[in-house]
Amino acid sequence: MKKSVLIFSCLMLFITSGLHARHLDRSSKLNFSYVIYFSGDNSNVTQQTLVKLFSTSLRGFTFVEKFKRRQKNNHFAITVMDKDNSRYFIPSTQYLRHASLGLSVKHLQKLKQKPRLAYVSFFYNSGKGYSQLNRINKALHAIIQQYDAVIWDYSTRQMISSKAWQSLRLGGWQNGIPYVAGQINTHAYKKGKGFRIISMGQKKFGYPDIAIERFMWADRQYAGLLVNLLSQALVERAIEIQLGKFVMTMDKLTNKVFLKNIVGRMKVPLPKKITIAFRVVQRDKGDPDNRVLALDFRWKPGVNEKDRQHRYFVSLFKQDQRMDMVKNNNKEILAASKRAIKKLPSVRRRFNKGLAPGFVRVKASFKTMNGGVEYMWVQIVKWRGSSISGTLISSPVNIPAMKAGDKVKLRQSKVFDYVLRNPNGKIEGNESGKLIRKFRRR
Known part of the structure; x- marks a missing residue:
């Protein structure tokens, strides 16, 4: 849970023109x-x-x-x-x-x-420091x-x-500033038709805890990174506690533990400027006894909240949107897919016994605009017989009419592979995905 952060030595704040950001005080x-x-x-x-x-x-x-x-x-x-x-x-x-x-x-x-x-x-x-x-x-x-x-x-x-x-x-303290990921925790859970994540422990520093609400489970990694990034930025005083929309400019990162554990593992560097918007929300049951700020994505273009969130995560963390191109006659990949397809009846039974939406997703084929096939991931919401309903969690490359967050229906015969997340956190499936990365055509 925990909670997976950014430390900046010099991040200047610019308030976006035409929008008002209201400042809040740190608890002393x-x-x-x-x-x-x-x-x-x-x-x-x-x-x-x-x-x-x-x-x-x-x-x-x-x-x-x-x-x-x-x-x-x-x-x-x-x-x-x-x-x-x-x-x-x-x-x-x-x-x-x-x-x-x-x-x-x-x-x-x-x-x-x-x-x-x-x-x-x-x-x-608290004084000025920690x-x-x-x-x-x-x-x-x-x-x-x-x-x-x-x-x-x-x-x-x-x-x-x-x-x-x-x-x-x-561990992780440098010049009086902690590596915040080691001081707090993050908790992600299903709420309604989406998922919610919140930091836990920012009260120790006098700052609000940060939440992201109603995101897709496929975006959980990016939601966690963003919560930790902003938690660290608050403690580092890289950003102020404020409501509304503002731009955070990152010039220098100082905490070596953060640079190694978070930034160093990113394939693409973070943008130098990040647009942020906060709003105050009521605490949910089980939230820390603290003020809570939620990320506000209403300023971001998109057809719905999940789409706006996904676009934001992709633009911030540079999620790799290129298609993984492999030969369609690769014997190892096709064999892995056949093994996955044989397990689908069992996966369907387990899903219908009570696994929540988000615990199972399938990789299915969709026709492209030029008559080809593009494989994309779908988060399953309903699975009855051979009929599957869910939410598209991939960003299409060659299908302009579709986008992440769309509601889709498909036949089980279109499924190429699956991923099942057990309640204990253990992940099953996606054997073909590992092979696709191995044989990826560059």
Whole structure:
């Protein structure tokens, strides 16, 4: 989940002429909470011990018995729970498969044994930088490392081991600026007829969390990249918190971790200027306790929202739209397609048993304007017998009358291959696609 960011040392902002962008303020008073899980020989840790450790590592923070939001000075509160820990979240093993970082089998077993919990809250004035957050991260790591404990981050909804905390929360800082992807999480899920993704954890920096709503599942990778990019840009102060449409100009990228993990993996460099539009939206159920800004695509040309989003992602991340040309008599590819076609009845049954739209897509043949064939991906919405209804997720090259986002109907006999995403995240299919990339005619 997590959450997959941009750091810029010098990004100038230009407000697009004729449009108004309304500025919002960064939150200066920050508060967030964690739960530390102690088990085994360390389950006897006391509040007094933890207060002493935090007071030593967090000079300038005062311990208070009761957390007070209106208190002016930097402070922290700790509540240690013994056997009666039902007030706090103890995640199931199934949940931890999707929301844990670095947890071993031993950790999972210990969590089943009613560990002692320490609920820790921090309140502080952020100032201009993020040094206080870094200090808190270090103080928490020292404790979970010393006691072989694990920690639940309320803002990101993740259970994290000491080793993972050190790598993500302490790694990637440069000149007082963090690699934001290591500090936050992203959560994508189905909502209505589309999908929604939101960042989780921007509250630590005083900034709103960012959401993209009603996008196609085929665009999930680009939606995640954009959320992380803008989250990093806010923390880097490359862009301001503002509503409306504006242009972000990127001159220099400074964070080496970001450059390696995100920018370095892109086949095509990001544009030097990126047009952004934000709007305030109401929090969805399960969203972080924070302000939420959603990307607004209404300014982008397109027949509907999904089409506008897809065009935007393609223009920003330079999705490769050229056709993959291979010989139509390639024996390996044709054999892979035959194997996929034989599995279609089983895939259809699994889809109709309850897999949500977006979990299955098929590659099907469509006639081009010159009488040829172009293969494109369709996200399945309905599959009855040999009739398939869905949403086109490819951008046609030689079929001007069609575009990504169109509703299409086709016969199962037109299917060349499929991709099935299981609820546990495992991907099946697209064997022919791997071979097409191998034999691609350049």
